[in-house]
Amino acid sequence: MxxxxxxxxxxxxxxxxxxxxxxxxxxxxxxxxxxxxxxxxxxxxxxxxxxxxxxxxxxxxxxxxxxxxxxxxxxxxxxxxKKNIDPFDGMYNLLKKLKNDFHLAVVSGSDRPIVDSMINEFYPDIFEVTISGADVNNGKPDPEPYLKAMEILKVKKENCLVIENAPLGVDSAKNAGIYCVAVPTYVDAEKLKRADQIIQDHKQLIEFLSDIESPR
Structure with missing residues (x-):
């Protein structure tokens, strides 16, 4: 489940x-x-x-x-x-709800100070685990980042879902044996074809995540 x-x-x-x-x-x-x-x-x-x-x-x-x-x-x-970024609309409120029913983690290729600055500003108190690019010996597309997140969460790959938007990230999730949903934010969807499911945009991503059945 x-x-x-x-x-x-x-x-x-x-x-x-x-x-x-x-x-x-x-x-x-x-x-x-x-x-x-x-x-x-x-x-x-x-x-x-x-x-x-x-x-x-x-x-x-x-x-x-x-x-x-x-x-x-x-x-x-x-x-x-020169950081000039924003969270995607609706994601924080959705994750705040999902947090009640799911373990939530972040796996990023960015350095720890960058990841922490963004998560602390836009998603405070949401994630149990945050893996940065500096926390692994082998970054994406190697499976190590996602395997490390699962290890810390103490969960099995069959109980996980990864949400990615990058080709190397999709490869990392699939190399770790995890079901992967991809959203083509900055690249053509064709480059994400290894994902198990491709979602058109963040509006559809929010709809998809909102419909996930609670395990509790």
Whole structure:
């Protein structure tokens, strides 16, 4: 029986990816790599280390640990300085109700200070568990982030539902063996085809979650 709902943060709970992408675009430009927002949307879900390695690889360059740390810190600084984000309408009130019947968790690829700042501002006292990109050795699409959330919640994969919006996030959930519902916030739905179910937008997502049968 379904008893646990695990949410990605950026693009599912908050309309925050444009702000993330702009911070990355600026950060990479400082080391001579030119990208656009869509380059980040396509690899959304990966943690900061993963994003840097993927973008450097695409540029034909290699990122050593020193440059990875430098860029990770710089991106976080830019994001927190220019943060201009909002939660998706209706999500907080819905989750406040679902909290009475389900275990709720967040699994994000973002750094801990970024995740905490958003969750504390927009979803206070909602989630039992928050996993950031810095809490795992292997970020999405590896299953580790979702497996870690289940371990802390002490629940089984057959009792969980993941809500994602990014290709690497969907891969992570499916690699962990969890049923995954995806909403194409920033990418074409075709890129989310590995999800068990694709929902058109957040209005339909709220309707879907509102209709989930309570386990209690």
């Amino acid at each position: 379904l008893n646990s709902l695990i949410f990605d943060a950026d693009g599912v709970l908050m309309d925050s990816m444009p702000c993330h992408a702009d911070a990355w675009v600026h950060t990479f430009s400082e080391v001579g790599i030119d990208i656009v927002r869509q380059d980040i949307y396509d690899i959304e879900g990966s943690n900061h280390v993963g994003v840097i390695k993927l973008i450097f690889k695409k540029a034909g360059r290699e990122a050593d640990p020193e440059i990875i740390e430098k860029l990770r810190v710089r991106k976080r600084e830019l994001f927190l300085k």
